[in-house]
Every structure is written in structure tokens, then in C-alpha cells.
Amino acid sequence: MRSLILAAMAVLVPSVALAADAPAAGGSLVGPYSVLVAGFAMAFAAGLCALGQGRAIASAVDAMARQPGAAARIQTAMIIGLALIESLAIYVLVVAMILLFVQPIK
């Protein structure tokens, strides 16, 4: 229980977690928060993207098993759909990379 509270504090109050090497109390919290947000955003995006892609693949495989003759066309449509679903997670990846590497807001 105590470790849970500590973990929650570390997430919610980055200045506590980073107190050891945080330069000053007046420093901006945007930097530490942006690192956390990048990681969590990518985690949520990857998980939800996997759910969506799983549904798409499940119904595509179902359709291919019912109609093996149309397998090639179904596969093409599935790959395009997967690319379009995946691009949403890729947007989050780009945002995370901007937060991590470019750091427009310090």
C-alpha cells in the first residue's frame, strides 16, 4: 500500500520524484510532465490500436475462412485498413517524439 502511494506521488508530483536532481523549486514542471505524458500517451495509443487492429484482423480472417476464393482481395483491404488504423497510433508516436526530442515547451 505504501509503495502504491509512493508510486502515485511519483506520477502526480514529478517535483517529488525528481527532487534529487531538480535544479530549483521555481523551475517549470512542463519538462518532467512531458516525458511522463509521452510514455503514457504511447502506451494508451498502442493498446487501443491493438484492440482496433485485432477486431479488423478477426473479421478479415473470418471472411477469408468463409470465402477462400476472395482471400487476396480481403487481404489487400485488410492491410489498407490496418495501415489507416495504425496511422492514428503513429500520430501519437510523432507527438511523443516531439515532446521528447524537440521539446517546444520547456
Place this chain on the structure above:
Amino acid sequence: MEAIEHPPIFRLPGVPDHVTYTWIVMIILIGLSWAATRRASLVPRGAQNFVEVILEQFIQMIDDVIGVEGRRYLPFIATLGLFILVSNLMGLVPGLMSPTGNLMTNAACAIIVFFAYHYIGIKTQGLGHYLKHFMGPVPALAPLMIPIEIISHLARPLSLTLRLFGNMTGGHILLAIIFFLMGLQGLIGFALSGSLGGVIVGGIGGVVMIAFTVGFLYPLKILVSFLQAFIFVMLTMLYIASAVEGAEHDEPHGHAESHAAHH
């Protein structure tokens, strides 16, 4: 990105890296096509055979998506596809970089696609006819449909760019982080520090890292390279098909068949 990715070995001073490596891809592709067409014969051999097999795949895809009349766009589509494929694969060679790992190269490709399919649509249907597609099915809906259509058309090059960029750069960062975490330098340094334990730990760590990278990450990246090139080309063909499509609706579809039946 420079923080974790090593710069490529070969750099020209004053030229950005992705431009240098775009030129290298161009040299590879021009050399390949020169070798293929140098002694073009009816019975293909060697390089000509290789290139013909690749182009037949493109023609097959174009026939499936756009139709036979889409074959006139083969040079455009196949050039884009081969350029992106070779660029993607070049990032897998240690010491080189892939030009598609940079936003500028992808944006250039996507903007070419954007203007090309509008040009093709206007050329095949005429300007007024093409613009009529933006108004939706019912004229009363036009004020609602026009902004939606404009935004969706503007989102196409953006999503093409970001998808390719994200996939390539994500893969590069993944490779870099795996190397960084399992620390070839650190492990070797640890191993060379003298103790037998260091040698054992460093050796096992190095073997695990190499096995994971060669056995899993590299095949995954090769798959992603082919898949992203395929998807870029496929979406380009879908956009061209949707731009050309209106022309087919106006002409009766059974025209060709009835013509054939008469003979």
C-alpha cells in the same frame, strides 16, 4: 533524434544527410534501370528479368485497383514505390540512413502524390466536373460537404507523410534503444575490465542482444519496409482511382461489352 541515433558514415559537407542519401538511392535506381534496359531483348535475362518481374507486380496491382486504363500511370506509381522501398531498406544497413526516416523526403513524396491525383482527376474529368464531386450527392448539402471534403483531401498528404515517417523513425529509435540498453559498448567495456565474471556476463549479454536484433528486429524491420512501401503505393493508387472514378460513372459501363458483343 541526434541524441540517440548515430549519424551516417558518409556525409557531404553542407548537404543535409537525407539529401545525400536520396542521391544515393537515385544512383542505385538509375543504375538498375540502365543495366536492365542496356540490352533489352524479347527474352529477358539478368537485370532485365528482375526489373520486369517487379514491374509486372505493379501492373497487376494497378489492374486490380484502378483498372487497365490506369496503366498509363505506371511510371509515376512504380517510381514512387521503388524509391520508397529502396530508401526504407537502406536504413537497415549499418552506417547508412534511410531518406524516408526524415519528414522532408516523405512530405515531398506525399505532396507530389497530392498534386498528381488532382491533376489526373481534372485532366480526365474536366475542372467543373471534378469540382462537382466536392459538393456531395445533393446540392443542398454542399455548404456542409465542401469543408469536409477539403479537410479530408488535405489530411491525405499529412497522413501519408506521418505514417511513413513514424514507421521508419520508430523502427530506427527502437533499434537504437535496444543497442543502447543492452549496451554493446558498456558490456564490452565491462568484459574488458578484467574479471572472468565480466567476460561471462558481457559475452552472454552480447549474444542475447545480437540474437534478438538479428533474429527478431531485423526481419520485423524488413517486413515493415516492404509493407510501408506497399501501403504508400496502394493508397496512391486508391486516390488516383477515386479521382478517375467519376468519369466512368458518366459513360455507360456496359459500353465496351456491348461493343464486343456486336462483333
